[in-house]
Amino acid sequence: RSYYFDNYVVPSYIPNISGGTSVTGNTLYTNGYYYYFKMTYNPIGDIGLGLNGSILTPNSDYKLISSDTVQVTGILYPSGLQENDIISQFYFTRITLQGTSGTKNPKVIVDVEAVYGYGDKLTLIVRDSTETIVHTETQTIPVTTYGSIQKIFTISVPQPGNYTYCVLRTVDYVLINGDEVTNSANSPTYKFKIPAAIFYNVTG
Numbered sequence: 001r002s003y004y005f006d007n008y009v010v011p012s013y014i015p016n017i018s019g020g021t022s023v024t025g026n027t028l029y030t031n032g033y034y035y036y037f038k039m040t041y042n043p044i045g046d047i048g049l050g051l052n053g054s055i056l057t058p059n060s061d062y063k064l065i066s067s068d069t070v071q072v073t074g075i076l077y078p079s080g081l082q083e084n085d086i087i088s089q090f091y092f093t094r095i096t097l098q099g100t101s102g103t104k105n106p107k108v109i110v111d112v113e114a115v116y117g118y119g120d121k122l123t124l125i126v127r128d129s130t131e132t133i134v135h136t137e138t139q140t141i142p143v144t145t146y147g148s149i150q151k152i153f154t155i156s157v158p159q160p161g162n163y164t165y166c167v168l169r170t171v172d173y174v175l176i177n178g179d180e181v182t183n184s185a186n187s188p189t190y191k192f193k194i195p196a197a198i199f200y201n202v203t204g
Contacts, residue, residue, distance in 0.1 A: 005113065005118070009084060016030050017031065028081075034077065036065075037089075049061070049072075052086055109153075111149075111150055112150070113148060114147060118143060118171050121140045122141075122167055123170070124153040124155070124165060125165060135156050135157060161193070163191070163193070164190060
């Protein structure tokens, strides 16, 4: 799974697990001081977490301590989490375009794991070497869509040079109590270059 989103509802009982004890995926547990969350799938790249609709800050509120387990550092056991709190998970992909492009209008392929009933929007953001945004493209996924979806973006830049891009994912959903929540998170930023010969289609 490369681009995954899911919600986890905090149960009434959170197991206290000591080191060396096996834990299955999609499980929240504690060591008596910190909370830990073992994810359903191993993320490819970075991850994002939200709590009740608020985005948590990596390396401040949480940190990845193994290939599939997060330690929550911003809140502590036992009072930090309450029953029915909602932990949102964003898994970020390692996307396709990196390095030197072989075309003037390179494509970026993003694999998305869509969840039924969730409004999903992906925005490609391209910046030049001065951090100025030079291109954006937005694609949406209908709320009736679910499962593995592939979205293809085409980059257009004004001139040859060095650029970066990332993908902003925004998900809208409704909590159990009826409140509407929006979560947004960015993928990692990737560098690419379009040489003058490619941009102007010069050969020889």
